[in-house]
Amino acid sequence: xxxxxxxxxxxxxxxxxxxxxxxxxxxxxxxxxxxxxxxxxxxxxxxxxxxxxxxxxxxxxxxxxxxxxxxxxxxxxxxxxxxxxxxxxxxxxxxxxxxxxxxxxxxxxxxxxxxxxxxxxxxxxxxxxxxxxxxxxxxxxxxxxxxxxxxxxxxxxxxxxxxxxxxxxxxxxxxxxxxxxxxxxxxxxxxxxxxxxxxxxxxxxxxxxxxxxxxxxxxxxxxxxxxxxxxxxxxxxxxxxxxxxxxxxxxxxxxxxxxxxxxxxxxxxxxxxxxxx
Numbered sequence: 001x002x003x004x005x006x007x008x009x010x011x012x013x014x015x016x017x018x019x020x021x022x023x024x025x026x027x028x029x030x031x032x033x034x035x036x037x038x039x040x041x042x043x044x045x046x047x048x049x050x051x052x053x054x055x056x057x058x059x060x061x062x063x064x065x066x067x068x069x070x071x072x073x074x075x076x077x078x079x080x081x082x083x084x085x086x087x088x089x090x091x092x093x094x095x096x097x098x099x100x101x102x103x104x105x106x107x108x109x110x111x112x113x114x115x116x117x118x119x120x121x122x123x124x125x126x127x128x129x130x131x132x133x134x135x136x137x138x139x140x141x142x143x144x145x146x147x148x149x150x151x152x153x154x155x156x157x158x159x160x161x162x163x164x165x166x167x168x169x170x171x172x173x174x175x176x177x178x179x180x181x182x183x184x185x186x187x188x189x190x191x192x193x194x195x196x197x198x199x200x201x202x203x204x205x206x207x208x209x210x211x212x213x214x215x216x217x218x219x220x221x222x223x224x225x226x227x228x229x230x231x232x233x234x235x236x237x238x239x240x241x242x243x244x245x246x247x248x249x250x251x252x253x254x255x256x257x258x259x260x261x262x263x264x265x266x267x268x269x270x271x272x273x274x275x276x277x
Contacts, residue, residue, distance in 0.1 A: 010047050012098050012116045013054050014237055016078060020056070020096060020118060021239065023073045029062045032226060033234070033243040034121060034211055039258055042247055046237035050267035052103070054118045056241075057211050059203050059228075063122040067094065081117070083191050088114065090151050092191045092213040093121045102275045113275070121214040124198045125206025136201065140212060143194050150187040219253055 024031055033041055034055040040048040058066055070080045077100050081089035089095060097115035105112050127133040198212060208220035209228070223229075227245025234243045244250045251258040 009052050009101075009103065009116055010237075012101050013052075013118055014239065016096055016098055016116070016118045017054055017056075017241070018239060019075060019078055020120075021241075023066070023070065026073070027065065027069055029066055030059050030229075031062065031242055032057050032123070033236075033241050034119075034214055035254065037236075037241070038243050038247060039251055039255060041234040041236045041241060041243055042251065043259055045235045055121065055214065056118060057121045057123045057209075057214070059123045059209060060125070060199065061203060063094075063120070066120070070096070079115075081115075083188060088112070090187060092147075092194060093119055095119055104275055119214070121211045122198065123203070123209040123211055125201040125203045126208050126210055126220045127201050128205075128207060136197065137218065139197050140194060141218065143190055143197070144213070147187055147190040147194065150190060215254075217254070221250055221253075225249055 023029065032038075034057040036048055036051050036053075037055045040046055040051060067080070067082070074080065074096065077098055079097050079099055081087050081095040081097055083089060083092055095117040097117045099115055101116040102113045103116055105114055127136050194213070203209065208222050209226055210218065210220040212218060221244070225244060225246040230245065231242050232245045233240040234247075
């Protein structure tokens, strides 16, 4: 991807984020950087140079509050996308998109157009009891697997940081064409099931926060790791974003030696191309 296109995508996302920060401040909404955005803040003081999105997590109560007040506070060119709306958006988590710009996504089985976005994930709790937690996780993982099959044609099969067993399963489903058989399943009903299970364990009754639909490894991080209730700002380009207090532990779990740059062939994460209008 051309460097000037990627920098344009990043600037649009910063502008979206500035609008979101105004809403977060106005309504006292907690949020934390997630995944590659947290890594970028620590390693690059901004975007990972080859990355093309911003990931933000909101504890479930703040997430639900945000969904309620978001649209009436957004500029006209920004829109909220959720899995239950009538748009192309099929993910469980939400997005705020800039309708003036589109990206051609090339990492999946089929190419598709999407608006430039900021991803917004709900952060949920996990049961404290070990047996109940195991059952809870099992239900979530099963439904996420079936959901992934139902959206197999939209899956980013070139995503480099997937666990090995994920890559083996995806490769098998692509080669055998078995994955195509599941695309007739109702993905929205499956997400309704996941939504119900996640909400069954309130954040207030849990010691951890988990970004279930944004973390392939399904790891819950303690509230102390997040610095829950305490804002820890990090420099991110020309703004400041709140991140995890114990970012070192978080990033080591996700990326191991996170300060080591990946090889060149794994640096175009979403295989995206900006289309100028």
